[in-house]
Amino acid sequence: MRDKYRRPDLSQSGAARLRTSAMIASIxxxxxxxxxxxxxxxxxxxxxxxxxxxxxxxxxxxxxxxHVFAKAYPDRFYQMGMAEQLLMGAAAGLAREGFIPFATTYAVFASRRAYDFIAMAIAEENLNVKIACALPGLTTGYGPSHQATEDLAIFRGMPNLTIIDPCDALEIEQAVPAMADHAGPVYMRLLRGKVPVVLDRYDYRFEIGRAKRLVDGSDVLFISSGLMTMRVLKAAERLATDRISAAVLHVPTIKPLDEATIVAEAGKPGRLVVVAENHSIVGGLGEAVAGVLMRNGIAARFRQIALPDAFLDAGALPTLHDRYGLSVDAVMTTVKAWL
Known part of the structure; x- marks a missing residue:
């Protein structure tokens, strides 16, 4: 079955005809x-x-x-073919037999195609299935068919499901064993390929359910997850040259949210609170944080940097990130206009 469904390797002879702008996919x-x-x-x-x-x-x-795992452990690797619902059902079955399945696909396919199977076969039974999904948010130029801009909004309402949005390679490496140790289903937004290393300079350690302040500042508080933590860290460094002091609170666990840390940081007076996320402005980290602040009586100046509530264009990622406000330059320009 593995060979039957394996895609042809186009990295050599077929590469030339596939080199379109949408193929530029590195963050x-x-x-x-x-x-x-x-x-x-x-x-x-x-x-x-x-x-x-x-x-x-x-x-x-x-x-x-x-494929790295498949090469190292071929007898523990299962290729289910183009059948995401089957993938999730089989993962549930393996979990019932005492295994810890790590099931991978694209985030759009897990959230749109396999939602009911995840809900009924995995989450309702609180099974130990770990779902790791590539191409979250705007991390591909292939357009709406592959851009999972609403996956957090779809999954946040699912009971029992822990949701993780890691920032960099270091956090992914730390999150994998933490997911295995966690009892119950987990959904992780996956950065793949050559992934930047950012958090090593902050003495960082990933913990499920914990947000971490990486840098402090008095003018702006960035609350971010995923690749946007990389972007706001760079933006904070550059804003400092303009005498704008920015703090960064990294929130890798979208659910359960670290409400106590968010309230403590956002409750400090005098700072503009900016939630930055690689997700639709509807239903993601921004709205989750806004709800926390309202329920706790925190009347902060609040803004969101997020993707629009729209189907996005196809193209090269650097162009798209500029267009939709996720690049470092775009973040700086936006924040300066708000101050």
Whole structure:
């Protein structure tokens, strides 16, 4: 079955005709330190210690970095073909037998196609299935068919489901064993390929359910998750040259949210609170944080940097990130206009 459903390797002879602007899919800047396939490498390391760990995918091993695991543990790798609902149902069955399945696909396919199977077969039964999904938000130029701009909004309302949006390669490496140790289903937005390393300079350690302040500042508080933490950290450094002092609170766990830390940071007077996320402005981290602040009586100046409530264009990622406000330059321009 694995060979039958494996996509042809177009990296050599077919590469030339596929080099369109939409193929530019790296989130790393030229000067960034990166690590290759941090999810796959971390899962291989975990599997050496945990024989119950298995890897599963719906025809996307190469494109979710699960091919690294498949090569190391072929007898613990399951290629389910182009059948995301089958993938989730089979993962539930393996979890019932005591395994810890890591199921990978694209975020759009898990959230749109397989939602009911995740809800009924996995989440309702609180099974130990870990779902890691590539191409979250605006991390591909292929347009609405592949851009999971609403996955957090779709999954936040699902009971029992823990949701993680890691920032960089280091956090992915730390999140994988934490997911395995966590009892119950987990959905992780996955950055794949060459992933930047950012958090090593902040003495960072990932913990499910915990937000971490990375830098402090008196004028702006960025509350961010995923790749936008990379962007706001760079923006904060550059804003400092304009004598604008910015703090960064990284929130890698979207659910359960670290409400106490968010309230403590946003409750400090005199700062503009800006939630920055690689997700639609509807239903993601921004609205979750806004709800927390309202329920706790925090009357902060509040703004959101997020994707619009729209189907996005196809094209090269740098162009799209500028167009939709996710680039460092766009973040700086937006924040300066708000101050």
């Amino acid at each position: 790393a800047d030229a000067q960034d330190e990166t690590r290759q396939a941090p999810f796959g490498e971390a899962l291989v390391k975990l599997a050496a210690e945990r024989p119950e760990v298995v890897g599963m995918t719906a025809d996307l091993a190469k494109y979710t970095d699960l």
